[in-house]
């Protein structure tokens with residue numbers, strides 16, 4: 001075999017993704033892209049905020065000497081200081097540039113953190129439904145993913161279930177709030193309970209279990225809801241995030257990791273993470289983007305636009321009979337599949353030219369995901385097709 005058996009195995013297991021993608025392409029060719037309602041990708045359709053274009057032009061007009069050269073692997077100190085200032089404000093703790101590493105997106109940051117902390121065979125708890133890449137990222141660094149469900153009705157943290165899943169090999173728990181794929185935000189109280197649980201574990205047997213807080217959607221919260229900062233609530237915590245969603249820059253691969261300054265071993269962790277960033281081949285985050293996001297820490301895309309799309313879909317699909325948790329953030333809906341088999345439901349939706357991702361793709365069969373980071377016109381045009389689909393599966397429609 002030309003490729004590693006493990007990679008071939010991963011590809012085979014997710015072959016349905018390719019099948020669905022190919023079917024979407026076929027539908028687009030046959031009926032025209034305008035007649036296919038694609039809700040599969042978390043790829044924002046909005047443009048970055050105006051301030052981004054302004055800063056980009058200013059930098060191009062007035063380039064800094066040496067601005068394309070190698071730099072400290074952690075990134076420019078000015079950029080890390082800007083991120084640290086924002087995190088200090090959000091957390092109430094003294095976060096400094098020495099606690100921040102600029103990374104190639106949140107995906108890069110997750111890989112850096114996992115490489116830094118995992119010994120072979122150590123376990124990382126992931127909370128279903130979850131972003132499926134977690135499994136591969138954990139495997140990249142010799143770890144073992146351990147799946148624990150959130151509450152089946154609310155998708156909130158189930159602290160008892162997490163406690164039961166802890167073993168002497170547990171090294172970390174990955175959380176994501178606002179969540180992909182459910183859109184829920186974990187409230188301060190449940191994060192505090194998680195922090196207390198892990199503090200107890202450490203006090204009893206000296207084991208540190210990290211919480212890796214994956215938060216690329218942290219600035220996308222609705223109805224004035226607050227996304228609690230993890231640092232004051234969980235001592236052994238690391239934030240991994242990016243500007244892929246809040247500044248609509250996923251193709252630019254710019255993000256960061258930040259370690260809780262309250263961790264007694266924080267500088268040892270940071271030394272390890274800087275090394276991992278280097279040897280994973282990222283070397284450093286893109287230079288140009290670092291210059292720009294340093295100036296944009298208080299900016300975000302228009303959240304009201306996403307909220308209007310959420311409201312429209314929740315209202316219309318709810319009236320048709322689809323059952324779902326109303327999301328407080330991110331740009332996803334995760335309704336119950338009206339058919340027991342979510343892959344069958346998603347296949348049926350394709351016949352109505354609606355492209356979706358089955359819950360199985362998030363470790364959560366029985367649901368499906370709608371990514372509504374699409375043009376509002378696409379949502380509006382899709383409603384008759386949704387109605388016909390709903391009727392076909394026995395809902396009101």
Ligand SMILES: Cc1ncc(COP(=O)(O)O)c(C=O)c1O
Nearest residue numbers: 042105106107131176180242244
């Ligand atoms: C929950 C979650 N984590 C991480 C990522 C990866 O983000 P990035 O593009 O910044 O690597 C995504 C992207 O969709 C995501 O949804």
